[in-house]
Amino acid sequence: MMASAPEAHPFDQAVALTPRGDGGHTGHTTAAYANMVGPFGGVIGATLLNAVMTDPQRLGDPISLTVHYAAPIADGAFSVTARAMRTNRSTQHWLVEMVQDEQIVAFATAVTALRRETWGATDALFPEVPPAASLERATPVERAPWTRCYEMRFVDGAIGGRPNDDIPSQSRLWLRDNPPRPLDFVSLAALCDAFFPRIFVRRGAWTPIGTVTLTTYFHADAAQVHEQGTGFLLGSARGLNFGKGFFDQSAEVWSTDGSLLASSHQVVYYKE
């Protein structure tokens, strides 16, 4: 059964999908992952990925996920339909649609693939930061209930906290699900969107914003993701450019022991 039991972790409740019998699924926003308006976008993206992960046709592990936040999502029920657009020998391309009131409110594309042993190298540098236990636990943001669902311990770039000396839009933090939950691709997808909008950090003030599209690349296979368990992940996020109503931000998410698990990129609308 794909719908989660009431005693399930709040994240599993939030991304749960119930098969409808026609190939589609129904799901429901949850109060735990509410944002200031509507649901937390990270959980919407994770729910769309969950439709791929639970599809019997799926080939291999997720390689990429691109989510489009096409319209405001109302609190309540939604339907989700996943479709393999093309299946090759070792890669598969997906389109997933989320519908409310017969209109698309979000959609995603994804690549899944069978991974093989090859030459490898990581050129990104694991940041030199103090261990999670030595850092203060951040207080959740009252008006964004989803922030209670993550334990965050900031090295720098907390809102109202110590800015990074060199990169004014950067935040680095240890983070994990609260309560702790063993990592999987679906929760990793949500964690990649758990970085506050860079404009809040860069300007030191809240402003109306909304992510329009988010792309996540998964560098780890299922075994590496499973190995992480419930430990803290190290996240690092920053933006390149803010202008004419849109800014970008990029983030890396590392395992406790310094393996790059995912990197993500998004474009965010802002008003002023």
Next chain:
Amino acid sequence: MMASAPEAHPFDQAVALTPRGDGGHTGHTTAAYANMVGPFGGVIGATLLNAVMTDPQRLGDPISLTVHYAAPIADGAFSVTARAMRTNRSTQHWLVEMVQDEQIVAFATAVTALRRETWGATDALFPEVPPAASLERATPVERAPWTRCYEMRFVDGAIGGRPNDDIPSQSRLWLRDNPPRPLDFVSLAALCDAFFPRIFVRRGAWTPIGTVTLTTYFHADAAQVHEQGTGFLLGSARGLNFGKGFFDQSAEVWSTDGSLLASSHQVVYYKE
């Protein structure tokens, strides 16, 4: 008329679409933009964006473009269909499909939007590099005909050239269409994929590769893109991680005078 005249610039010939009357278009690969196998992916992505740019329903400038290279594309004809998935007051989300032999070979999603004057800042740093005129023009790669369609002048990270001292997968180069062509969003989309696969630079050797998905963010509006004209763009590309058959690469593309026009991210399959 949307199909280009025979005397048109080779790029305009390559991305030309002829309306079919049922809302779809037909196009054709061209010999000028051939890659080692099939067409250059940058021109395929640009062709998909062209279907959005020429759609009478389009709202504003492109903000993002995500291309999925779903299967090998054969030299010859293809059909392209663009659909607005959701249109809001100031943003619009698109899905574009490319079909050969009744199968999807590529597809793209895009966001277009009406941009407005807002606060802005660029945190990315324009690289300190010698001017284009002081650098040698790179020789096209014989087995990749599309490389003749770009003039490239490498600062570092050319294949077989001087590596970057600090970042082994980085290339920085001045580049533009050859013959020169005034920049527009469609050619900018193709230029964002004109960086050689990072694995060639990182390992100093050619290996079988194929981009699976490419996302480009446009930081400039139509006026800024138009201002660039036929001048050299400065491109900078590097990868974060290579492992188990896939690597990522990111690039920034700057105007001659140091404005960030676009940034892009892709995941590439490799064999060994």
